[in-house]
Amino acid sequence: MKSQSDWIWAGVTAVMMVTALYLTFVWVPMERTMGVVQRIFYFHAPPFFVAAIAIVVSLVAGIRFLVTRDFRFDELAVASAELGLVFESMNLATGPFWARPVWGIWWTWDARLTSAFVLWLMFVGYLILRRAVDEPTQRAVLSAVLTVFQAVGAVIVYLANRLWRTQHPQPVIAGGQGSGLHPDMWLTFVFCTAAFMVLYLCLLRHTRRLERMRREIEGLRRTVHSL
Amino acid sequence: MELLRQAWAIARKDLRIERRSKEVVNAAFSFALVVLLLFSFTFDPTGDQVREMSGGLLWLVYSFAGVLVLTRSFAQETQNDCLDALVAAPVPGSAIFLGKALANTVFLLFLELATLPVFTIFYNVRWEAKMAWLLPVLVLGTWGFTVIGTVFSALTVSVRLRELMLPLLVFPITVPALMASVQLTTTLFTGEPIAGDLVWLQFLAGFDLIFTLLGVTLVETILVG
Numbered sequence: 001m002k003s004q005s006d007w008i009w010a011g012v013t014a015v016m017m018v019t020a021l022y023l024t025f026v027w028v029p030m031e032r033t034m035g036v037v038q039r040i041f042y043f044h045a046p047p048f049f050v051a052a053i054a055i056v057v058s059l060v061a062g063i064r065f066l067v068t069r070d071f072r073f074d075e076l077a078v079a080s081a082e083l084g085l086v087f088e089s090m091n092l093a094t095g096p097f098w099a100r101p102v103w104g105i106w107w108t109w110d111a112r113l114t115s116a117f118v119l120w121l122m123f124v125g126y127l128i129l130r131r132a133v134d135e136p137t138q139r140a141v142l143s144a145v146l147t148v149f150q151a152v153g154a155v156i157v158y159l160a161n162r163l164w165r166t167q168h169p170q171p172v173i174a175g176g177q178g179s180g181l182h183p184d185m186w187l188t189f190v191f192c193t194a195a196f197m198v199l200y201l202c203l204l205r206h207t208r209r210l211e212r213m214r215r216e217i218e219g220l221r222r223t224v225h226s227l
Numbered sequence: 228m229e230l231l232r233q234a235w236a237i238a239r240k241d242l243r244i245e246r247r248s249k250e251v252v253n254a255a256f257s258f259a260l261v262v263l264l265l266f267s268f269t270f271d272p273t274g275d276q277v278r279e280m281s282g283g284l285l286w287l288v289y290s291f292a293g294v295l296v297l298t299r300s301f302a303q304e305t306q307n308d309c310l311d312a313l314v315a316a317p318v319p320g321s322a323i324f325l326g327k328a329l330a331n332t333v334f335l336l337f338l339e340l341a342t343l344p345v346f347t348i349f350y351n352v353r354w355e356a357k358m359a360w361l362l363p364v365l366v367l368g369t370w371g372f373t374v375i376g377t378v379f380s381a382l383t384v385s386v387r388l389r390e391l392m393l394p395l396l397v398f399p400i401t402v403p404a405l406m407a408s409v410q411l412t413t414t415l416f417t418g419e420p421i422a423g424d425l426v427w428l429q430f431l432a433g434f435d436l437i438f439t440l441l442g443v444t445l446v447e448t449i450l451v452g
Contacts, residue, residue: 066448114402118399118402121395121399122399122400124395125395125396125399128392128395129382129383129386129392129396132386132387132388132389132392133385133386133387134387137452138385138452141448141449141452142382142386142449145382145445145448145449146382146396148441148445149375149378149379149400149438149441149445150399150400152437152438152441153399153400153402153403156403156434156437157399157400157402157403159403159430160402160403160406160407160430161406163426163427163430
């Protein structure tokens with residue numbers, strides 16, 4: 001059922017991802033103190049932003065499902081959460097490669113790292129809960145309610161961790177005096193974020209369709225059983 | 228006011244069941260003792276640094292034992308389809324939720340106060356002088372944990388593997404309440420002035436308020452569908 005627009009999306013995504021790789025590994029200047037390892041930053045931070053957007057999309061879609069009871073919103077919510085898990089995994093997996101040479105450790109229980117891990121666990125919990133409920137309406141309602149709690153929880157976890165301890169580099173992009181990126185780095189970073197965003201949207205089309213098919217198959221199976 | 232009266236009726240029902248059967252609290256208390264035993268293998272139980280981690284240890288015991296209580300909260304209503312009757316009763320879902328949360332908080336507080344002396348003996352921690360501060364910390368921390376736990380107890384009641392699902396969903400969200408409680412309790416146990424940590428007490432109160440409101444708003448959707 002691949003339509004022409006699927007191919008256009010895939011093409012644009014591919015071109016942007018390849019360009020992002022070129023910018024990251026060839027074009028952007030070397031960071032002075034951290035050296036080559038800093039380049040992972042361009043593939044580390046953008047997936048986190050996408051995961052954050054994914055949870056917002058999932059939240060809004062979940063609430064709209066509760067209001068309208070239209071299953072298209074449930075499909076969108078779960079599709080977005082699945083991708084959120086993928087991108088958050090990418091964010092968590094790339095971090096240690098940077099942390100090991102720069103901090104000397106793979107992991108530390110710092111505010112951002114802890115919050116990111118909790119966020120990851122929430123995505124996992126959401127998807128596991130969905131698998132444990134058979135009835136489609138009940139599954140959609142329960143997972144939508146869960147998303148509301150998790151979204152509020154994620155924000156509070158982050159605030160709590162800010163009070164607790166922090167080691168992660170402070171946000172350099174919108175930071176105060178003396179912070180800020182070289183314009184070329186800034187451009188690369190923005191482009192990579194855009195590329196990951198487009199990748200998310202491209203994949204979202206497919207995961208949504210997949211979810212819709214899954215639900216249709218479920219419905220058919222039920223019909224067959226009742227015959 | 229009507230809501231609170233209805234919630235109290237639900238809570239009294241749960242408390243009466245427990246007073247007669249003593250099922251959950253006995254099991255959870257025994258389990259708390261088991262956890263206390265297991266902790267003794269992970270570090271030198273007579274060392275000086277025990278006090279530094281005492282708050283964390285205590286709240287882990289409470290959390291693990293607490294989840295047992297919370298799982299039972301709605302699961303016990305599935306016998307004889309009591310849950311359907313409860314939902315059909317002329318009380319709003321929020322009253323059921325508040326009543327259950329209240330009963331669970333009473334169970335947990337009872338459990339906590341029973342475990343505290345044992346913990347004191349086993350790990351040589353002094354807290355009697357700080358009781359006036361410890362009590363609000365216990366109440367606020369427990370309420371935060373129970374509110375979320377009670378909502379998720381309702382959410383997972385008809386779900387496969389609910390005993391596994393509940394801790395998986397509850398713990399990540401209760402992390403902030405746990406952090407605040409651990410921080411405050413450790414400060415009290417080590418005998419440091421509490422003044423610098425009052426922000427955590429405020430944080431805990433805010434946490435409780437937010438999730439209580441969220442629970443009251445959404446529990447009807449969970450129970451009715």
